[in-house]
Amino acid sequence: MxxxxxxxxxxxxxxxxxxxxxxxxxxxxxxxxxxxxxxxxxxxxxxxxxxxxxxxxxxxxxxxxxxxxxxxxxxxxxxxxxxxxxxxxxxxxxxxxxxxxxxxxxxxxxxxxxxxxxCVGVRPRAGFLAGAGLATARGVLVDRRMATSLPGVFAAGDVAEGPAADGTPGLNPVLPTAAGQGRVAGANMAGRSAEHEGWLPANVFNFFGRVAMSVGATEAGPGVTDFARAEGAARGRLLFAGARLVGASFVGVAADPGALGWLIREGVPARDHAELLLARPVEAARWLAARSQRAVA
Ligand SMILES: Cc1cc2nc3c(=O)[nH]c(=O)nc-3n(C[C@H](O)[C@H](O)[C@H](O)COP(=O)(O)OP(=O)(O)OC[C@H]3O[C@@H](n4cnc5c(N)ncnc54)[C@H](O)[C@@H]3O)c2cc1C
The missing domain is CATH 3.50.50.60 (FAD/NAD(P)-binding domain)
Structure with a gap:
């Protein structure tokens, strides 16, 4: 065995x-x-x-x-x-x-x-870089350009410990982050100037036909307000820092992690619409995102 x-x-x-x-x-x-x-x-x-x-x-x-x-x-x-x-x-x-x-x-x-x-998680295998002069912590440390501490050396993906959307450095070993960081690293290596927008935790599951998703924060820290809704088998939870949405989770109800993630990244004031977001997450998040984009334009 x-x-x-x-x-x-x-x-x-x-x-x-x-x-x-x-x-x-x-x-x-x-x-x-x-x-x-x-x-x-x-x-x-x-x-x-x-x-x-x-x-x-x-x-x-x-x-x-x-x-x-x-x-x-x-x-x-x-x-x-x-x-x-x-x-x-x-x-x-x-x-x-x-x-x-x-x-x-x-x-x-x-x-x-x-x-x-x-199935206890993955850890970057960065040990072979010891002695190369590259700054490492849990992974290889990179800035928003995916540049490491050594000039001309870039890192992206599971091995890279780069800034989250709020600037905090960390690992986020998922495909969208790896692909986005890879594009930025490649552009900078090719002489262009690009910055990664920072990763945002986002998870989408379909367990036994029941959807579950979360984006952004999942735990209410200090100064964070919590809105929740439970109806039948559907559950939703939103976290706000002031008027800004900082986290959204839903189980048993369809939601749009892209639109919710966009609201979080852009700091769109959404708290006045918390009940609507909980009741109709797809439509409300897309409406708020579209309204905010029109206001910017
Ligand atoms: C079981 C499983 C399920 C997952 N499901 C999802 C999912 O549903 N959605 C999602 O977004 N993400 C998922 N992920 C995470 C996703 O696979 C990774 O985030 C993504 O593959 C990272 O891409 P990467 O290029 O950084 O690393 P990898 O895809 O791991 O590629 C790294 C490559 O480098 C090679 N390599 C390693 N060391 C060296 C070296 N010293 N020299 C040369 N080559 C080397 C490796 O052999 C490998 O081929 C899952 C991961 C696992 C393990």
């Missing part, structure tokens, strides 16, 4: 080769990749029994607040996925040939598994 990763095509092939009907799979981590994998295993329909183990007290801790995450967790549990939240996997004991393994959890509990898949 080995612990598999899940970041490359080869990992998927290794997992497929080892999956047997009715086997027990323990997924470490309830982030984007762990939850997508858990859903895919349910859809396989081969009686695979899935347990997701997450050290935080909720699923998708970097994408949703606790309330919305509970809705998503309940959806997974209704499909037979067992969730072990607020617990770390701290030890693994192999039970012998063909008998799987027992994972020990930080609260003393145990989870039996025939396969263990680690």
């Amino acid at each position: 080995e612990v598999l990763a899940f970041t490359r095509l080869a990992d998927l092939r290794a997992l497929r080769a080892r999956l047997a009907d009715g086997c027990r799979v323990a997924v470490l981590g309830a982030g984007l990749i762990g939850m997508e994998l858990a859903e895919a295993l349910v859809h396989l329909g081969r009686g695979v029994r899935v347990t997701v183990i997450e050290q935080e007290r909720q699923v998708l801790p970097r994408s949703f607040d606790g309330r919305l995450a509970r809705e998503i967790a309940a959806l997974f549990e209704s499909r037979g996925v067992a969730l072990q939240l607020g617990r770390r996997a701290v030890a693994l004991e192999r039970a012998g040939a063909g008998a799987g393994a027992a994972l020990t959890l930080s609260d003393g509990g145990a989870v039996g598994a025939d396969l263990v898949v680690a």
Whole structure:
């Protein structure tokens, strides 16, 4: 029994080769990749029994607040996925040939598994740059031009620790950020002058046919006001700093992350329309964005 990763095509092939009907799979981590994998295993329909183990007290801790995450967790549990939240996997004991393994959890509990898949996030592999004189922190530090601390050296994508929309440096390992940063780095390397607008956290999921999305902040910090709406299975939450929208999350209702993200980036005053944004997120966000663009023009 080995612990598999899940970041490359080869990992998927290794997992497929080892999956047997009715086997027990323990997924470490309830982030984007762990939850997508858990859903895919349910859809396989081969009686695979899935347990997701997450050290935080909720699923998708970097994408949703606790309330919305509970809705998503309940959806997974209704499909037979067992969730072990607020617990770390701290030890693994192999039970012998063909008998799987027992994972020990930080609260003393145990989870039996025939396969263990680690979906605990990615970390830039920047160690080989040590000694090159390049400034690094969690990744390779870059400015808005994607320039590193060494003249003529640029970085973009998962390895680059660049400014967010609010200027704070950080990693945002998703495709739209990688593509945008890559375009900016390429332009500057080719002698043009370009700046990245800064990344904004944005996540869109479709779990068991139910949409869930978040853009911008997910936790209300100091000075941030919270508006929420729950109607049937639909949930929405908006965060405002003064009149400006700083975060939006929806579960079970369609929303437009592009338009909401634009309102956040541009600092459009939207608080007076919070109720409308919660009730009709797609139309209201597009209307506010269009109105604001007309005002600028
Ligand atoms: C399972 C999974 C699911 C994902 N799903 C989504 C999603 O739904 N939406 C989304 O937006 N993002 C998703 N992502 C993230 C997305 O894949 C990455 O953000 C994106 O691929 C980053 O692009 P990149 O070019 O920076 O890095 P990569 O795509 O990782 O490419 C880096 C390349 O560099 C090569 N390399 C590494 N070191 C060296 C070296 N020293 N010399 C030469 N070559 C080297 C690697 O082999 C690799 O080919 C997912 C990631 C994973 C792992």
